[in-house]
Amino acid sequence: MDTKNIRINDYDYSLPDERIAKFPIQKRDESKLLVYRHGEIEERRFLDLPVMLPKESLLVFNNTKVIQARLHFKKNTGALIEVFLLEPAAPKEYEQMFVSKGNCAWFCIVGNLKKWKGETLQQTVTVGNKRFLLMAKRKEQYHTSHWVDFEWEDHTVTFAEILDAIGELPIPPYLKRASQESDKTTYQTVYSKIKGSVAAPTAGLHFTKEVLEHLRQKKFQMEELTLHVGAGTFKPVKSETINDHEMHSEHFAVKRSTIQSLIQKEGAIVAVGTTSVRTLESLYYLGGMLIDKNDNKEPDWHVPQWIPYETKCNWPLRDSLSALVDYMERHDMDVLHASTQIIIAPGYKYKVVNNLITNFHQPKSTLLLLVSAFVNGDWHRIYDFALSHDFRFLSYGDSSLLIP
Numbered sequence: 001m002d003t004k005n006i007r008i009n010d011y012d013y014s015l016p017d018e019r020i021a022k023f024p025i026q027k028r029d030e031s032k033l034l035v036y037r038h039g040e041i042e043e044r045r046f047l048d049l050p051v052m053l054p055k056e057s058l059l060v061f062n063n064t065k066v067i068q069a070r071l072h073f074k075k076n077t078g079a080l081i082e083v084f085l086l087e088p089a090a091p092k093e094y095e096q097m098f099v100s101k102g103n104c105a106w107f108c109i110v111g112n113l114k115k116w117k118g119e120t121l122q123q124t125v126t127v128g129n130k131r132f133l134l135m136a137k138r139k140e141q142y143h144t145s146h147w148v149d150f151e152w153e154d155h156t157v158t159f160a161e162i163l164d165a166i167g168e169l170p171i172p173p174y175l176k177r178a179s180q181e182s183d184k185t186t187y188q189t190v191y192s193k194i195k196g197s198v199a200a201p202t203a204g205l206h207f208t209k210e211v212l213e214h215l216r217q218k219k220f221q222m223e224e225l226t227l228h229v230g231a232g233t234f235k236p237v238k239s240e241t242i243n244d245h246e247m248h249s250e251h252f253a254v255k256r257s258t259i260q261s262l263i264q265k266e267g268a269i270v271a272v273g274t275t276s277v278r279t280l281e282s283l284y285y286l287g288g289m290l291i292d293k294n295d296n297k298e299p300d301w302h303v304p305q306w307i308p309y310e311t312k313c314n315w316p317l318r319d320s321l322s323a324l325v326d327y328m329e330r331h332d333m334d335v336l337h338a339s340t341q342i343i344i345a346p347g348y349k350y351k352v353v354n355n356l357i358t359n360f361h362q363p364k365s366t367l368l369l370l371v372s373a374f375v376n377g378d379w380h381r382i383y384d385f386a387l388s389h390d391f392r393f394l395s396y397g398d399s400s401l402l403i404p
Helices: 045-054 094-097 160-165 202-206 209-217 256-264 274-293 316-330 365-374 378-388
Strands: 032-037 040-045 058-062 064-066 070-074 082-090 102-109 121-127 130-142 145-152 194-197 221-226 250-255 269-272 335-340 355-360 398-404
Touching: 032 045, 032 269, 032 378, 040 045, 040 378, 045 209, 045 398, 058 256, 058 274, 064 130, 070 160, 082 145, 094 160, 094 194, 102 130, 102 274, 102 355, 202 355, 202 365, 209 221, 221 256, 221 274, 250 256, 250 274, 256 274, 256 316, 256 335, 274 316, 274 335, 274 355, 355 365, 365 378, 378 398
Parallel strands: 032 398, 058 221, 058 269, 064 194, 269 355
Antiparallel strands: 032 040, 070 082, 082 102, 102 145, 121 130, 130 145, 221 250, 250 335, 355 398
């Protein structure tokens, strides 16, 4: 299949607005679970997941935490400017960013840009019993985002504390509602830990402490990685073919011990969500690039969009992942930090992931392409079943367990 010439209109379906879940159900694990096993489809509840998974599976979760990334500034004229934090600019590392004191910079999307002429915006922030000014100054433009410098008067307060005080959680635009206090809890997974995402890895929203405990009792192995979900996850494919669609880049971190577990559990790996898929599959290419490397330069820890389709990727999985582990051991690295722009679409051959837990995605989206590739093009039957059996769609909707 010529992946680059895939027409996005072939991945369209009718999604009535009333099928988009505007809020989650009260108890996360009471949501519906569509189980697709070797072409057979049945309806279960998410609570049943531990008995539906193949035995001896290794589940891989994305432990990223959604940040309150929307900041609102009011000009003296009354104009409202929204500054949406996309990605750290200075410092670049997420961990350092959130403990920054006094100043930092982000790449941001600016709402009502025409009204921000270049003056410094400011607003009053209260953290505990401290009250001070936060200033924002817009600098140069990068693609669709702008570099924005932030400064604040109280140098004992971290940027994370400022976001907690005045930031707003960025729920998906297709919910067509303002974020509410309840979203601060319901739009986070129960295992979220590492701040950095502007969207939740939504397949994980169904897990409860009870389901996780049931998985432990049934002796399933569980590992975590971190991929910070960017706003690009909502970016529609506007080109006729995917050849002209530029995938967004996302940063991820994976422990060496997790990669070792992947080697031991080859053939039994369950990705919880498409963000885990993108990370796990990217590891294969990073390891392969190490195998093929013939210079002493520092590796470029980035997976380009088209590498699966433009490279003879015939490295055995064990060799590829072992190359990563060996490199990390030699360089005393406990955690691999990298980025990926990978696009997974029909024609893609999965290297690492064997089974997938995922929600139901938007029509004509790259996530639907990823699912189609995973079920060998059988996505129509899955989505027709979900639509005809009252499944709820998108971020706060129901989920599926896909076993090709």
